[in-house]
Amino acid sequence: MTTGNSGSVIEGEQMMTTSTAETRQEKIALVHDQLIAQMESLVTSEDWLAFLTLASRFHNYSSNNCLLILAQCPDATRVASYTTWKTFGRGVRKGEKGISILAPCRYLAAEDSSKTEEGPKWKMKGFKIAYVFDVSQTEGDPLDEGTVTALLEGSAPEGMWDLLCTLIERDGYSVRRADCGAANGSTDRAAREVVVAPHLSDAASVKTLAHELAHVRQTGDHFSATSRSLSLSEVEAESVAYIVCNSFGLSSAPYSIGYVAGWAGGDIEVVKHTAAWVVKEAHRIIEESEEIRASLASAA
Numbered sequence: 001m002t003t004g005n006s007g008s009v010i011e012g013e014q015m016m017t018t019s020t021a022e023t024r025q026e027k028i029a030l031v032h033d034q035l036i037a038q039m040e041s042l043v044t045s046e047d048w049l050a051f052l053t054l055a056s057r058f059h060n061y062s063s064n065n066c067l068l069i070l071a072q073c074p075d076a077t078r079v080a081s082y083t084t085w086k087t088f089g090r091g092v093r094k095g096e097k098g099i100s101i102l103a104p105c106r107y108l109a110a111e112d113s114s115k116t117e118e119g120p121k122w123k124m125k126g127f128k129i130a131y132v133f134d135v136s137q138t139e140g141d142p143l144d145e146g147t148v149t150a151l152l153e154g155s156a157p158e159g160m161w162d163l164l165c166t167l168i169e170r171d172g173y174s175v176r177r178a179d180c181g182a183a184n185g186s187t188d189r190a191a192r193e194v195v196v197a198p199h200l201s202d203a204a205s206v207k208t209l210a211h212e213l214a215h216v217r218q219t220g221d222h223f224s225a226t227s228r229s230l231s232l233s234e235v236e237a238e239s240v241a242y243i244v245c246n247s248f249g250l251s252s253a254p255y256s257i258g259y260v261a262g263w264a265g266g267d268i269e270v271v272k273h274t275a276a277w278v279v280k281e282a283h284r285i286i287e288e289s290e291e292i293r294a295s296l297a298s299a300a
């Protein structure tokens with residue numbers, strides 16, 4: 001693990017350097033350089049899939065912070081701050097180095113300092129360095145990891161099809177199984193319809209449905225046919241499907257790798273914008289799915 005000048009733990013406490021504003025800016029600049037270097041590596045299919053895999057584990061982190069975690073601790077599986085780990089009954093081991101991420105600076109302007117019915121209004125200004133630690137850097141109480149189900153080849157995670165259908169229908173589209181010619185699925189914006197080929201296995205069906213849900217979410221000027229290539233649209237949709245499927249415990253790597261091979265053509269701006277949208281949209285789908293599950297469980 002390479003961490004540079006990140007935080008460390010001494011005698012059970014995280015060392016948070018209280019340096020001058022100039023030094024803080026230098027640290028932010030170093031982290032920014034690390035972010036750009038990691039972003040530049042994502043033009044290959046292998047590195048892009050490594051990024052997607054890590055992003056599937058961290059639903060609450062931006063694409064930039066996922067890139068920073070990948071750069072410093074590529075094998076990270078669960079990260080949290082020093083304080084958060086304490087709430088789980090775990091402590092960061094003495095001498096461990098923190099993983100540097102960027103956290104927005106929040107403040108209350110003078111005119112917003114009094115409470116209202118909605119509470120104080122926070123404003124954002126710039127970023128600061130914050131530190132998180134992977135579970136492998138901690139010790140203490142065992143974590144409740146939940147039930148992990150080993151999926152049989154060709155099967156799909158229980159309830160995944162219904163959850164994705166619900167999200168697609170919420171967006172005003174219908175879902176049906178029908179022949180799609182040479183494709184496994186299609187999204188018809190004019191008819192507001194998603195079609196999935198009937199010959200697919202359960203696992204392939206839900207992967208395809210996640211892919212088509214991403215197409216449904218590709219809206220706005222940024223996703224107009226005149227400003228974007230069809231191949232990039234497909235890479236984005238498959239990348240979202242890869243993250244969503246991984247979050248459900250279904251690996252789509254054997255199929256997805258073909259979609260992203262040589263995808264960026266070395267264009268760092270394509271990487272930057274694609275990574276930001278893919279991570280944001282995939283995490284939104286995962287969060288919405290979890291909300292539906294929680295609602296169904298409480299109603300049962």
